Amino acid sequence: xxxxxxxxxxxxxxxxxxxxxxxxxxxxxxxxxxxxxxxxxxxxxxxxxxxxxxxxxxxxxxxxxxxxxxxxxxxxxxxxxxxxxxxxxxxxxxxxxxxxxxxxxxxxxxxxxxxxxxxxxxxxxxxxxxxxxxxxxxxxxxxxxxxxxxxxxxxxxxxxxxxxxxxxxxxxxxxxxxxxxxxxxxxxxxxxxxxxxxxxxxxxxxxxxxxxxxxxxxxxxxxxxxxxxxxxxxxxxxxxxxxxxxxxxxxxxxxxxxxxxxxxxxxxxxxxxxxxxxxxxxxxxxxxxxxxxxxxxxxxxxxxxxxxxxxxxxxxxxxxxxxxxxxxx
Amino acid sequence: xxxxxxxxxxxxxxxxxxxxxxxxxxxxxxxxxxxxxxxxxxxxxxxxxxxxxxxxxxxxxxxxxxxxxxxxxxxxxxxxxxxxxxxxxxxxxxxxxxxxxxxxxxxxxxxxxxxxxxxxxxxxxxxxxxxxxxxxxxxxxxxxxxxxxxxxxxxxxxxxxxxxxxxxxxxxxxxxxxxxxxxxxxxxxxxxxxxxxxxxxxxxxxxxxxxxxxxxxxxxxxxxxxxxxxxxxxxxxxxxxxxxxxxxxxxxxxxxxxxxxxxxxxxxxxxxxxxxxxxxxxxxxxxxxxxxxxxxxxxxxxxxxxxxxxxxxxxxxxxxxxxxxxxxx
DNA sequence: GCATCTGCTTTAATCGATTAACAGAAACTT
DNA sequence: AAGTTTCTGTTAATCGATTAAAGCAGATGC
Numbered sequence: 278x279x280x281x282x283x284x285x286x287x288x289x290x291x292x293x294x295x296x297x298x299x300x301x302x303x304x305x306x307x308x309x310x311x312x313x314x315x316x317x318x319x320x321x322x323x324x325x326x327x328x329x330x331x332x333x334x335x336x337x338x339x340x341x342x343x344x345x346x347x348x349x350x351x352x353x354x355x356x357x358x359x360x361x362x363x364x365x366x367x368x369x370x371x372x373x374x375x376x377x378x379x380x381x382x383x384x385x386x387x388x389x390x391x392x393x394x395x396x397x398x399x400x401x402x403x404x405x406x407x408x409x410x411x412x413x414x415x416x417x418x419x420x421x422x423x424x425x426x427x428x429x430x431x432x433x434x435x436x437x438x439x440x441x442x443x444x445x446x447x448x449x450x451x452x453x454x455x456x457x458x459x460x461x462x463x464x465x466x467x468x469x470x471x472x473x474x475x476x477x478x479x480x481x482x483x484x485x486x487x488x489x490x491x492x493x494x495x496x497x498x499x500x501x502x503x504x505x506x507x508x509x510x511x512x513x514x515x516x517x518x519x520x521x522x523x524x525x526x527x528x529x530x531x532x533x534x535x536x537x538x539x540x541x542x543x544x545x546x547x548x549x550x551x552x553x554x555x556x557x558x559x560x561x562x563x564x565x566x567x568x569x570x571x572x573x574x575x576x577x578x579x580x581x582x583x584x585x586x587x588x589x590x591x592x593x594x595x596x597x598x599x600x601x602x603x604x605x606x
Numbered sequence: 607x608x609x610x611x612x613x614x615x616x617x618x619x620x621x622x623x624x625x626x627x628x629x630x631x632x633x634x635x636x637x638x639x640x641x642x643x644x645x646x647x648x649x650x651x652x653x654x655x656x657x658x659x660x661x662x663x664x665x666x667x668x669x670x671x672x673x674x675x676x677x678x679x680x681x682x683x684x685x686x687x688x689x690x691x692x693x694x695x696x697x698x699x700x701x702x703x704x705x706x707x708x709x710x711x712x713x714x715x716x717x718x719x720x721x722x723x724x725x726x727x728x729x730x731x732x733x734x735x736x737x738x739x740x741x742x743x744x745x746x747x748x749x750x751x752x753x754x755x756x757x758x759x760x761x762x763x764x765x766x767x768x769x770x771x772x773x774x775x776x777x778x779x780x781x782x783x784x785x786x787x788x789x790x791x792x793x794x795x796x797x798x799x800x801x802x803x804x805x806x807x808x809x810x811x812x813x814x815x816x817x818x819x820x821x822x823x824x825x826x827x828x829x830x831x832x833x834x835x836x837x838x839x840x841x842x843x844x845x846x847x848x849x850x851x852x853x854x855x856x857x858x859x860x861x862x863x864x865x866x867x868x869x870x871x872x873x874x875x876x877x878x879x880x881x882x883x884x885x886x887x888x889x890x891x892x893x894x895x896x897x898x899x900x901x902x903x904x905x906x907x908x909x910x911x912x913x914x915x916x917x918x919x920x921x922x923x924x925x926x927x928x929x930x931x932x933x934x935x
Numbered sequence: 936g937c938a939t940c941t942g943c944t945t946t947a948a949t950c951g952a953t954t955a956a957c958a959g960a961a962a963c964t965t
Numbered sequence: 966a967a968g969t970t971t972c973t974g975t976t977a978a979t980c981g982a983t984t985a986a987a988g989c990a991g992a993t994g995c
Contacts, residue, residue: 284749286951297975302953312973327745332725333665334951337980342662344722352706353687353885361681365708369715374722377681377706379694386698393673393703396661416656420613500885530889556682556829557886560859615981626945631983641943663981666950 285328293322336398344374345583346394348387349405349427350471351498352379354527356553356572357405360427363576364403371584373400382407382497395422401583403427403439408470410436425582427575429593430470438591439579441570446596447478450522450550450568453598455486457605459520459548465503465532466524467494475552479522491518498524503531508538515539519547520604526551526558529565533603537562548604564601570594614657622651665727673703674912675723677716678734678756679800680827681708683856684884685901686734689756692905693732700913702729711736711826724751730912732756732768737799739765754911756904758922759799767920768908770899775925776807779851779879779897782927784815786934788849788877794832794861795853796823804881808851820847827853832860837867844868848876849933855880855887858894862932866891877933893930899923 291298296315303310304319322328336342345368349357361377368375376399380387384407394402395417404414405427415435418424429440454462462483466472476492483490495502503523507515523529529551536543543549543563551558554569571594578592620627625644633640633648651657665671674697678686690706697704705728709716713736723731724746733743734756744764747753758769783791791812795801805821812819824831832852836844852858858880865872872878872892880887883898900923907921 284951287953288951298952299954299976300974303974306953310973315973327749329721329749330725331666331727331951332722333662333671333727334980335953336662337660337666337951337982338953340980342726344726352681352690353684355682355684358682361708362710365710374719375707377708378704379690379706381691381694390703392658393661396659397671397673398660398662420656420658500889534889557889560829560863560886560890562889562891613981617981627982628946628984629944632944635983639943644943660981663950664983666952666981667983669950 284331285326286331287328289326290319290322290328293326294318341398341400343372344376344397344399345580346376346378346390346397346399346402347405348378348380348390348394348402350380350382350387350407352377352381354498354525354553355555355557356525356527358556359572360576360579363573364580365576367577367580373580373584375580380407384408384411387411388413391417395420398422401425401580403579403583406430406470410434410438423583423585425579427579428471429474429591431473437582439575439582440591440593441575442593442595443472443474444478446552446568446570447475447480447522448482449478449596449598450475450552451479451482451490453566453600453604454520454522454548454550455482455488457520457548460488461518462488462490462520462522463518464490464492464522464524465495465506465528466498467492469495469498469524471498472524475522475524490522495524495528498528500527500531500534503528504535505531507532507535512539515541516546521547521549523549523551526553526555526565526567529567529603530557530561533561533563533565544602544604544606550604554599558599559601561603563603566601566604567599568596569599570596613660614655615660616657618655619648619651619657622655623647670727670729672701673705673726673728674909675705675707675719675726675728675731676734677707677709677719677723677731679709679711679716679736681706681710683827683854684886685854685856685882687885688901689905689908692902693909694905696906696909702909702913704909709736713737713740716740717742720746724749727751730754730909732908732912735759735799739763739767752912752914754908756908757800758803758920760802766911768904768911769920769922770904771922771924772801772803773807775881775897775899776804776809776851777811778807778925778927779804779881780808780811780819782895782929782933783849783851783877783879784811784817786849786877789817790847791817791819791849791851792847793819793821793851793853794824794835794857795827796821798824798827798853800827801853804851804853819851824853824857827857829856829860829863832857833864834860836861836864841868844870845875850876850878852878852880855882855884855894855896858896858932859886859890862890862892862894873931873933873935879933883928887928888930890932892932895930895933896928897925898928899925 291301304316308316378390401423426438480490551567554567558565620630633645707719730752755767809819880896883896887894
């Protein structure tokens with residue numbers, strides 16, 4: 278509990294060693310430029326005095342920080358976990374740090390974080406947008422901060438993205454249901470931008486097979502909302518569907534529980550397929566069939582894009598079907 | 607896609623309006639000190655030119671940023687979700703931002719983030735430590751950055767903490783099992799610091815009731831590890847236990863699945879109780895009995911502590927038992 | 936009429952680190 | 966031996982914003 282309200286600066290180190298601040302700075306950042314002896318003394322002094330540097334001062338001079346911002350619309354969705362972990366690892370490789378921010382599906386908050394991070398002069402911004410890609414993001418890019426959108430969501434089109442191929446994913450999911458002989462599918466998730474392409478892909482396949490894909494809108498993409506939606510549906514209407522394609526696994530889990538509570542057998546009466554392959558998909562009451570992307574590869578790619586000076590190339594990753602008991606008994 | 611590599615500074619605004627930079631700064635930060643007309647013009651110019659400020663410059667001068675760092679050891683654990691959401695809301699109230707960082711249970715990474723955030727001069731640091739509270743954290747506190755430990759974990763003792771009352775939680779959990787007539791409990795989670803007090807509380811109650819609480823160590827606190835542990839246990843040994851207290855809900859879910867796969871009935875043959883009451887506890891194959899704390903209150907308290915200039919008061923929150931079917935059929 | 940006060944604005948120092956430009960000494964060329 | 970490199974170190978400008986102190990009108994007081 279020592280009293281040391283004053284922060285240790287580079288000047289303290291310089292005084293302690295008996296050289297100029299410039300030399301200390303060189304010793305820290307370009308050790309080869311100064312004599313070995315001085316480097317040693319500087320390092321000793323740093324350890325002794327507890328010097329930690331002042332990132333603000335450094336940034337002001339250099340113009341960028343070693344941080345990369347990752348703004349997500351819903352940090353509680355486990356689908357981000359694998360992505361974020363890979364991003365973290367990739368960032369650590371080059372000595373960078375990931376700053377995760379949660380916009381909680383609030384566009385206002387998203388904007389606030391975007392502005393905050395731009396003024397912080399982070400080295401790059403990865404945004405999983407609440408809705409469409411906001412204009413602000415492409416403006417930030419124009420002003421010099423590398424940005425990437427996580428997911429291909431429409432909106433500001435000049436922003437590069439890293440995304441799973443959602444359209445193809447929707448195709449794969451619906452083909453699976455059709456192959457299983459299902460004829461009356463329901464899409465749960467409604468017109469939310471995050472699900473747009475998944476829905477379109479599925480719809481296209483359904484139409485090609487002469488089926489109609491009904492769509493049920495949700496107020497929010499949460500387990501609870503999906504549960505409520507299915508629970509509130511008249512049984513007769515519910516049983517007019519023989520399969521459900523949920524916009525993501527959280528919704529699918531909500532659907533599974535609602536069906537379970539109402540005594541509807543899965544997959545016999547209704548088959549259920551989700552999207553993302555989160556950890557809990559496999560652990561659901563009925564193990565969940567789902568579609569996955571290589572989240573680790575996407576995480577790495579997003580960071581690499583957000584680091585490169587002029588990032589303009591978008592990348593798309595193919596879907597992979599993961600069959601479990603919720604569609605095949 | 608306009609070409610504007612140059613960032614807009616306060617000087618650009620000043621020139622545009624025809625005043626000094628000082629006036630612009632006052633107009634932004636203390637509008638009452640400047641004439642209304644100028645404030646108006648400044649705001650117009652800001653909007654027109656797209657001024658976003660330079661947080662580094664501001665920080666260098668002011669000494670602190672409006673960001674609060676939240677470093678967690680495992681961002682994929684849903685137990686953090688409610689906590690983080692409340693923290694976010696509380697921070698937003700005072701115009702602050704939460705920067706979430708994930709140490710991924712790596713002490714090296716934890717240290718790197720601590721140093722990074724200190725050099726960033728964030729307004730406060732909330733740390734959910736990998737193991738015990740590191741010395742570095744209390745040194746950071748001594749150097750002037752407010753810090754809080756999330757969880758009471760031993761280690762650097764001078765650091766204030768916000769924590770559930772884990773000892774009491776362990777007591778509540780074990781009392782529940784004993785009331786149900788269980789005689790041979792197993793603790794899953796081993797000697798990990800995060801579970802220390804939960805285990806101690808449970809052990810104490812078991813001893814008082816004349817029972818022995820066996821403990822099974824895990825290499826990591828993950829669903830998979832718990833699953834493996836139970837799956838690898840000889841059936842005879844496994845069935846010598848009539849109940850399992852898992853260090854947290856993730857472990858409990860792993861246990862539930864392993865038991866399910868081996869055909870052990872829950873709760874008839876083995877009752878299972880977890881800790882944290884994560885969203886998926888209720889949604890597990892057998893809805894999970896668990897112990898919860900008021901995570902939202904803890905999130906708010908942590909932020910308030912991390913904001914106050916001299917935070918030294920620790921706060922503990924009482925546990926609450928949530929009974930579901932994994933202990934009572 | 937002269938001093939004082941008020942309101943608005945500017946001047947200039949400052950935060951802590953980086954780095955171009957420079958300088959002195961030692962080492963190397965030819 | 967004179968010129969050229971190389972090696973170390975210093976000086977001083979700079980990044981962009983904040984803010985104490987000072988300046989300067991115009992209003993008010995007596």
